[in-house]
Amino acid sequence: MAEPIRYHRPQMALLIRLGAALVLSIMLVFVKLVTQSGVSLTETLFWRQLPTVPILLAWFAARGQLSTLGSTRLKAHGGRAMTGLMGMFLNFGAVTLLPLAEATTFNFTSAIWAVILSAQLLHERIGVWRWAAVLLGFAGVLVIAQPGGGHIPLLGAAVALGAAFMIALISIQIRDLAQTEHPLTIVFWFAAFSVVPLAIALPFVIVPHTLYQWSLLGGLALFGLLGQFLLTAALRFGAVASVIVMDYSSLIWATLLGWWVFDLLPPHTTWLGAPLVVGAGLLIAWREHCLSLQKARAMVGE
Template sequence: MTTHQNHHRPMLALVIRLGAALVLSVMLLLVKLASESGIHLAEILFWRQVPTVALIAAWLVATGGLARLQTRRLGKHGLRAAYGLVGMALNFGAVTLLPLAEATTINFTTAFWAVILSALILHERVGPWRWTAVLLGFGGVLIITQPGDGHIPLLGALVGLGAAFMIALISIQVRDLARTDEPLSIVFWFSAFSIPVLGAAMPFVATAHSPYQWSLLAGLAGFGLLGQLLLTASLRYGAVASVIVMDYSALIWATLLGWMAFDLLPPATTWIGAPLIVSAGLIIAWREHTLGKTPRSPAVAAQEPNP
């Protein structure tokens, strides 16, 4: 099979991306269960990161590919790791503060933040279609959260929006790093820089765990790494603008998992607001595609793998 054929299998890309959405939804469920079992957020983050460095390093040693980690931009990787830690902490924090379906829905606002940042930081021209989509999407957030009078804690909503903002900001950094370094290197250095920081906190937050708690930590680490690999694989066979539609299936998985694990279904406000947010995200992706932008445009790049 030719290289061209290998890299243009859209149906396979869609299936893989659908699997990634399911796997990452399970990871977030395990994060929530781990937090509710009494494990500190910093320790959850630590065990999410450790297997990434260990497995990537082991694989590269076995295949003689350690040279792939060479970089002349360690400072940029360090900055990306600092932002990434904040983003991951906010993302996991939102899951612990909010129901799974609502946390997942608010996370979809990443695309809206990416449009705003592309205009403010990269000075890209954003037309009425995307600005309208941004307003529509944040209108959906207001419907879901009903500030001051809803079932969603204000702190949880703010943490979720902060997580989405950080992912959008990090996507611009990853876009820049990808000009010179390959994705495997970016993933490795993020974990390598963040593990010492999280490790320094371990003496203050780590506690003895039951077998159940260790199974949760092992599961979230494994599902997190698997989800990352599936996200990357989906982009090998299809463009971001084509496969991101499957990302919104995470709302279905999160709703089902929340119902099975906590006997909790979203209220009517979420069923009204979520379609607005999803529709707005799809409008942005469609507009990026019709404008002929590359798959690494900031608004679309925000949907790329971002460990």
């Protein structure tokens, strides 16, 4: 299967990834608004996933590349879809239970969970730097959550941390699939597989909607799909290690959108804990970049 053409334009990659962070933050605003309006989380996920299938089919058909969507690894795609669907339930659930800034901050712990999973599942050797980042990140979580006496509901914190854990697990699955599959093929089969159980559950939760609710669902689907395209486009112009730093800008967007739309600003505990979580993620990203450079030099020297 032909790989997508890549262009080395790091500044363009950073700009697109920054746009993706903004777009996905707006998507979360729609998630919060639509669930507050009375639409169930199951139906919200259904309308988030459904448009992806026909749009990608039309996209590849127009380009004469429908064969790109073919795969010999449907079992792996199915496993990734079920994991991804659970992760989306938790991620969207965290947004409904927590303010946007706090939900976004907890989401950043996915980098910390990825280190732990790499050690447990991939038997990767984790050095002092990354273990220190894990401890730093969880210290930040404790500062924000203030177990037993903070403004954050413990259920919301647990759901958000569960969502971050699932994101880390999904990243390992995608890393494996990306060795043989086109990025948009992974997106397509995720939507195609996950929409089936959502469609089965839909008759039990769907209710008549107002024009306002339909507009929220339409905005959610639009910004969700646009965010996926921007994430993919960024990787056409730059490497993951170089663009991932832009993801942390979503904390800025979430804070501004939470203030503008919901009239909520994070308390002092979030301002103190968020830099620890973000710093942990940046430390892990920096260390991963250093290790990849070392591996590249070792291969050249062989």
